[in-house]
Amino acid sequence: MTLSHETVNVDGWLEAGDRLAGGSLTLLGLWADPPNVKMAMLDEASGDINIITYACRHGQYPAVGVKHPPAIRLERAIRDLHKLDAIGASDTRPWLKHTAPPYEFLAAEGEALHQIAVGPVHAGIIEPGHFRFTANGEFLVRLEARLGYVHRGIEASMVGVTLDRAAMFAARGSGDSTVAYGLAFALAAETALGIAAPRRAIYLRALMAELERLANHFGDIGAICNDASFSLMHAQCGILRELTLRAAEACFSHRLMMDLIVPGGVARDINEDGVAQLRALLAEVRRVFPHLTELYDNTASLQDRTVTTGSVKPEYARQFGAGGFVGRASGRDFDARRRPGYAPYDALKFDVPVLTAGDVNARVWIRIREVEQSLALVEQILAALPQGDLRIDLPSRGGDGLALAEAFRGDVLVWLRLADDGSVARCHLRDASWFQWPLLETAVEGNIVADFPLCNKSFNCSYAGHDL
């Protein structure tokens, strides 16, 4: 992969927008580094990433979202956070900012239609988000999500602090993906400084990332089944998730492995007795998980709920550049571990499962297959774990860098610019959920109201990672 930077004028910016709309490039991120706006685009065939920078004039830049809808919410967020306006934008409502006058939801008109407002406080203990359904009896005709309830100002807090402290902020972007966030931030910082972490640290990072993926996938598979009221899978997957977290604690003394990945390496080594517990975990999962897969596949009442429910069209997955199981269940063959790719995955053998059905069932199966791949990866990492340093000292210099890391739900993008003293001048984190939330709105169309929780759980988008 190559990373290229370009500063463009109006024509260059608009041409980039056309290429995104035409489908030859995929939008990776659109963010502001006032007074500039930056856009990262991926060439899916080669894995090349191009970052273009446009210097805003009078706080304005040409809207990309009019031609390429995935950019709309990013542009709205830029205006809320940095007061830079997208000129010609079709949707000028605020996005993350909640102080403005009452939010106007998009209209869906018809005689028998009625609205159902759900959230931001839900009956279960989940993250806050508001969903506005327009339904005809039980059938959904439109869903519009309203997010931003957990905006904590993480990006603003990172300005001017040291890299180590900024890494702690990044690790709190979305708690369930704390390893992936830490990894993406560390990779971006290392790119900016032109250094690389020691080999042992690289392997330990991958080990943590795969353990996090395992724990989350177990949790998701069980939770999806539980939303169809099949609590047996939930209980059994809950046991596997707990065992994974306990193995993580035995290895790294922290169940979620927070703050262990730092720019320049890892904060601590793996505990010796943790390795034995990790091998026991692998054996246990290999013994139990096939039975659970079989149970999922053979329970007709469960299959009746998941098959053909909440389908995401492949063209939407491609247009929005949806990462993770949402994209891969709808035919988008993309995994940041493989392309653009980062160490040590180039030296490890793993498959990226891809399905085309795009329904809840497909998203469950992608997770099941990824669990199997992650098990194999953990084994390979344990076998190949090199000896050596854990961390190198960071030079104090400026620069900017971008990195993608594959979290369990998709690619996390981190871009940062360092000041000359090595502190963070501006950092942008982009969760995979930015491009998955809009697809959820398309997936539920034509489904019934009571199936929304199932669709939503199969996406399992992050609220915190999106709102930051």
Next chain:
Amino acid sequence: MAVITDFALQGAQMLLVLLMAPLLTGLVRKMKARLLSRQGPPLLQPYRDLLRLMRKDAVLADNASWLFRVIPYLVFAATWVAASLVPTFRSGLLFSWTADLIAIIAVLGSARFFLALAGLDAGTSFGGIGSSREVMISSLAEPAMLMIVFAIALIAGSTQLSTMAAFMNSAEVGLRVSLGLALIALTIVAVAENARIPVDNPATHLELTMVHEAMVLEYSGRHLALIELAASLKLLLYISLIACLFAPWGISPAIIAPLPILIGVAAYIGKLTVLGALLALFETSIAKMRVFRVPEFLGAALMLALLATLLRFVSGSF
């Protein structure tokens, strides 16, 4: 003297169902938890929950009418009366002449009608969704239930539960296909009426998938306690009904003697335990169905009951 004993026995029956109902709910929850390798809440947890709710203040929506406040008492009273009429440990109780199966269905039907009104009363979208789903389900469950009553009444020659139970306990009844069909149909209706999996999930936190829970979402405090108790009573009622019609063994006849009554109580508790365990097992092994599959599910109950009635017409021996 006989009158006093009759009153005492009928009173004992009323107290028994009231006191046993939360225990049955606790038992089903505990068994489900054990089946899922969890510890589960203690058996007595439903009593504690009821006490906790009783002590709490009730929060009312500003636009809730007087109906909203009255309905929990109405629903509870109706369900309690209905549950007290089903013979549990002894037949021929004081009020057993009112224990007509059609009357019981009517009493439960009115309770549901008022609960659906309460769901609509506060004007929230979830209450409306819950009420509309509940009415859709009941509009299919009630005809099926009536058909089941006809099927069994044709065989037993009465719709009066004590008489039906006595007939079912006699040698006259024999093995009948139509009774088997009626049992399956009654089980389906019982599952649907009690908002159990696969029709509804009593333990869900997903407001959009709820049926019964969505309808009562606005209730709190003592109102919620009464509604929860009524729900427990209803579960007990249906299990008692199945036990009384299809497993009437051990029910004490209408004589006054301590031993048969003790046997009756022990047999009743045994039946509740077994049927509760079967319910827990069934609920663990199946996922909830889509809302629009419910008519097919209940349609099957209606068809089975209809078939049972028809078979009975075709030949007296079925």
